[in-house]
Amino acid sequence: MNDFMDIELNPKNEFRCEGSFKLFGAVLDKLNFKIDTGCPMTTIPLLRTPLSPSVIEANKQKDYENVAVKKQISFGVNDSALKRKTDKLKFKQGLFSQLDSVTCTKTVNDFIIAGCNFGTMDIKVSYIRTGNMLIGMDILQNCDIHIAKTCANKVHLLACPYNKLNDAYFLKLEEFYKTGTII
Secondary structure (H helix, E strand, O other): OEOOEEEEEOOOOOEEEEEEEEEOOEEEEEEEEEEOOOOOOOEEEHHHOOOOHHHHHHHHHHHHHOOOOOEEEOOOOOOOHHHHHHHHHHHHOOOHHHOOOEEEEEEEEEEEEOOEEOOOEEEEEEOOOOOOEEEOHHHHOOEEEEEEEOOOOOEEEEEEEHHHOOHHHHHHHHHHHOOOOOO
């Protein structure tokens, strides 16, 4: 376990890492997260997790029926204007089960991203979509972040939650980027 994230840019120009969290009483691990600075809110498609289809469906029905569960529409970059308009109308009518664009806000525990434990967090989950597990700016805004070529000529994302800034992180910054750290 680290107190910071160290993720190397992959050949597809993506920052991907493993992670885990607890949801619905289960530990969901070996998840493949994509760091996405263009994504405002962390969004996890539950069909890409180890949860069984029956657990996903049961929780979907509970959340769709529960007015206390915050729901939003989450469109993909390729969704057309017509789809957006139609989905917004169905959403206002409460026809959540007819939409693949509905997300529900859930609280997860022991949210670990690239070895760094972010603790308890609210994230959006999709019960229907199967896209990437996106780590968004809701989490990243709480971190000191550096993306640059290291002295070894590899691009890394180093990020540490502000409330966990530590010597090991500053030493890694110095090692990678020759920042001139004072400890």
